[in-house]
Each structure stands twice: as structure tokens, then as C-alpha cells.
Amino acid sequence: MRAQPPTHRPTWVLILASIMLLAGGYSLVAGLLKLRDPAIVLTIGTNEVAESDAQMQLNRQLSAARAAVVAPHRGRVRFEATVEILLALFTLYATAAVLSHDPNGRALALGVGTLGIAYQIGTLPIYLPLMHDYAEQAGDLLAQVVLRGAGGKPTPDAVEVARRLRSAIVGGPIVVAAVSIAGALILLAFFGGRRGRALYGLDGPLSKKPGKPGV
Numbered sequence: 001m002r003a004q005p006p007t008h009r010p011t012w013v014l015i016l017a018s019i020m021l022l023a024g025g026y027s028l029v030a031g032l033l034k035l036r037d038p039a040i041v042l043t044i045g046t047n048e049v050a051e052s053d054a055q056m057q058l059n060r061q062l063s064a065a066r067a068a069v070v071a072p073h074r075g076r077v078r079f080e081a082t083v084e085i086l087l088a089l090f091t092l093y094a095t096a097a098v099l100s101h102d103p104n105g106r107a108l109a110l111g112v113g114t115l116g117i118a119y120q121i122g123t124l125p126i127y128l129p130l131m132h133d134y135a136e137q138a139g140d141l142l143a144q145v146v147l148r149g150a151g152g153k154p155t156p157d158a159v160e161v162a163r164r165l166r167s168a169i170v171g172g173p174i175v176v177a178a179v180s181i182a183g184a185l186i187l188l189a190f191f192g193g194r195r196g197r198a199l200y201g202l203d204g205p206l207s208k209k210p211g212k213p214g215v
Helices: 011-036 038-042 053-099 105-150 158-192 194-199
Strands: none
Touching: 011 038, 011 053, 011 105, 011 158, 038 053, 038 105, 053 105, 105 158, 105 194, 158 194
């Protein structure tokens, strides 16, 4: 059975289409920025405003650490950025199809969910080694940034702060991938499930529960 153009847009379609639009737009901008300067993925915890000579020196050390860490990974980051741009454009196209009642909207949305999961899993081998190197080389410098920003507030010692920052940096790509995959699974569940099939005429319309006629 071929998909039919939807005759209406339920609330769940509008919500998911809005999320797809935001995600596609964000990924397009992020991909273009990474393609121009791969080191932008290592701007965690940096403060470009130097309020003192010591802060200026710390910023220079962080910039040097970023350049040293990203150098051997530059080609892979640019490749990932290119894939992200292509996926973002596909997501925006799928969003337009969903909102315009295109009969292919469901298939395109399912493609976005499937490709999104594959993309998130595929980027982990790129970003985990990169972030591990950054955590090792810049962890102590970033700890100094945190301690300077704390002012007179009580904080753990520099070694403990550096340890926590290293864990957060290395775990960052995993958290991002997990959240993104969860969103993709929600997309697949709605468009691939009973609601999506009914909306595009692949099943009967959403109807009364069996066994309760007239309800």
C-alpha cells in the first residue's frame, strides 16, 4: 500500500517537525563552523576575555593546547562536519515534506531517524579520542579557569577539579550521542508506529479501541 498525503497535522507531528527544524538548523550551522575551523569543537570552558596578564597567558596556553590536540584529528573532524551538513540538509528537506503534507514525509522522517542514529554512533570513534587527548593536555589549564572563576567561593583542590573536568570532557560525546539517539528513537516510534501509519493512510484511521464499540 502506498502512502497517502495526510489530511491534517496532529499536534505530535507539529512538535516533532519543530524539533527536526531546530535540530537541522543547528546542525547545519555547527557543521559549517567545524568545516571552517575544526578547533571550534574544543572551546569548552574557554574565556576569550582577558581581565589580567595571567588570564591572557592562560588563554594563550589553552589556544596552543587546542591547536596541538586538533592537528592530528583535523581531517576526521572536517569529514564529520561534511556528513553533518548533508544530514542537516536532508533533515530540513524531510521537515518541509512533513509540514507540506507530502506523502513521502513519513518515509523521509524515518530516514532522518535512522541516519541520525547511524551518524551519532559513527561520530563516537572520531570524538572520543579527540576529547581524551584534549582532557589530558588541557585538563589542568581548564581547572585553573574554573578556580579563577570561583573567586572567593570554596572549591575542591585543583587536582580534583581537573579530574572532574577530564571525566566531563571525555564523557561529553557519549552524553550528546545518547540524547540524540533517544530523540531519533522517538521520531521512529511516532512516524513508524500506528499513529504514523494511520496518518499516511497505510492503516485504517486511528479509531476506537477494540471491544468498546460506540466509545
